[in-house]
Amino acid sequence: GPDFIDPQILEQASGQPVTQLDLWMAGAEYCRHQFYLAAQHSDLILVEGAMGVFDGEPSSADLAATFNIPVALVIDVKGMAQTAAAVALGLANFRNDVEFCGLIANNCGTERHAQLIRDALDGRMPLLANLARDPEVSLPERHLGLVQAHEVREELEHRFNLGKAWLGEQAICDLPAAVAFASQDIAAPQKLLAGTKIGIARDAAFSFIYSANTRLLEAMGAELSYFSPLNDQHLP
Numbered sequence: 001g002p003d004f005i006d007p008q009i010l011e012q013a014s015g016q017p018v019t020q021l022d023l024w025m026a027g028a029e030y031c032r033h034q035f036y037l038a039a040q041h042s043d044l045i046l047v048e049g050a051m052g053v054f055d056g057e058p059s060s061a062d063l064a065a066t067f068n069i070p071v072a073l074v075i076d077v078k079g080m081a082q083t084a085a086a087v088a089l090g091l092a093n094f095r096n097d098v099e100f101c102g103l104i105a106n107n108c109g110t111e112r113h114a115q116l117i118r119d120a121l122d123g124r125m126p127l128l129a130n131l132a133r134d135p136e137v138s139l140p141e142r143h144l145g146l147v148q149a150h151e152v153r154e155e156l157e158h159r160f161n162l163g164k165a166w167l168g169e170q171a172i173c174d175l176p177a178a179v180a181f182a183s184q185d186i187a188a189p190q191k192l193l194a195g196t197k198i199g200i201a202r203d204a205a206f207s208f209i210y211s212a213n214t215r216l217l218e219a220m221g222a223e224l225s226y227f228s229p230l231n232d233q234h235l236p
Contacts, residue, residue, distance in 0.1 A: 003050055004208050008149035009139065010048060013160050020212065021047065023058040028066055035067060035181040044175070053091060053098075061098045070101040070176040072128055077117060078107040085120030092125060101176045102128035109133050129172040137163045148207060194221030199236055203228035 002025060007018035019038070021031045038045050047069060049060030064071050073091055077084040084105060092100040103121065108114050108130035118127045131137070137159055140147040149156060167173075198217060202209060206229060214224060225236040 002210075003048075004210070005146045005148055006048060009146060009156065010046070012149045012153065012156055014046070016042065017211075020210065021063060023063055023066065026212075029184050029186060031063065032067070032182065033184040033186050036183050039181045054094060061095060064099075065095070065097040067181065068099070068179055070099045070179075072102050072104055072172070073100060074104045074106055076107045077105045077113070077130075078109070078133060081113060081116035082120040084117050085122075085125075088121070088125055099176075100125065102126040102171070104128050104172065105130040107131065107133045126171055128174075129167055129170040131163070132166050134162070134166070137166065150204075150207070189216065189220045191221035193217060196221070197223045197225055199225050199227055201229050202226040203230045205230055 002020055002022055007020065011018045019034050020026075021034060023031060035045065047060075047063070049063075049071075050056070051060070053060050053064075053071060053073065061071070063069070073088050075084055075088060084103075088100075088103045103117070103125055105114060105117055105127060108117075111130075114127065114130035117130075121127060139159065140152050140155060200209065200214070218224060227236050
């Protein structure tokens with residue numbers, strides 16, 4: 001989906017660029033092209049779903065089904081044990097065109113808690129990982145969602161390392177089978193903006209800028225000029 005803050009977090013965690021994928025906004029051809037481009041230089045492609053796996057039209061499940069991407073469920077298991085297994089198995093059997101490769105139990109209190117969930121799954125779905133109920137690992141939030149990565153870069157790095165240490169050698173590191181992404185020819189846009197200069201505000205206050213939009217403007221021939229309303233005295 002067209003999320004903005006989460007991709008910043010993922011970019012810092014992975015050290016790789018992140019592209020938003022949305023079957024409705026951009027279409028299957030665009031998404032297929034982005035997967036194909038990413039597969040040219042990355043062995044592992046991680047897709048973070050927006051909202052619940054079946055929420056929205058199209059949903060994260062629709063994206064997974066379209067491109068045969070295996071899904072790892074992330075469920076907040078605080079306050080439940082065997083019920084978490086029931087929810088996970090119910091989701092896995094809701095549709096027959098989506099492959100669910102396992103469960104990640106978030107907010108899992110203890111190893112005993114994780115074992116209760118694992119036993120309830122009874123081999124029908126692997127428990128890929130259990131993440132501690134630990135505020136030191138939780139990502140910083142404010143009332144409208146996560147805090148932007150550039151505001152808390154060092155704090156995020158510390159929390160990433162704590163999470164990495166907690167995960168250790170858990171089964172989440174056992175990757176599912178490889179997925180092949182076919183090439184997709186997309187016609188280059190016409191140079192309708194040749195000779196046009198576009199000013200874009202960019203600083204700590206003006207930061208919601210989607211790189212896919214700016215790349216398209218440049219591909220259409222525009223020259224982009226960035227300025228800061230906070231710091232600059234004049235427009236470019």
